[in-house]
Amino acid sequence: MSFGRLGALGRGFGRLGSGGKTISLNLSNSSFPENSALNTVIGTLSVSGGVGSYTFTLTSNPGTLFNISGSSLRVTSTTIAAGSYPVTIQADNGAGSVVTKSFLLTATAAAGTNFTAVRISHLQW
Secondary structure: OOEEEEOOOEEEEOEEOHHHOEEEEEEOOOEEEOOOOOOOEEEEEEEEOOOOOOEEEEEEOHHHOEEEEOOEEEEOOOOOOOEEEEEEEEEEOOOOOEEEEEEEEEEEOOOOOOOOOOOHHHOOO
């Protein structure tokens, strides 16, 4: 068994396929802006070392904040606050090759959202 890693965030397991090749589940990107539009694509899923085409399924998706369409991992909610969100994804080729991997998705704070409120009465002219 081999251990895979996505940037500094994702962790998971690969598995050995036929011929001793390691099968790995990969995600092209794991960060996205907070409060993204519905169905914004976070990243593209792929399998390396496997044979055939794979179907991707979220097996752990706390809060149902994300969805998969084809090979695209997408945002399901438009109110995802900045922070980290763990998900687990399974890839299955329907011929006995199944690989599961956990990823840590990160919603990044939108630029310009930090501000300081000032009471006008406190300003001096």
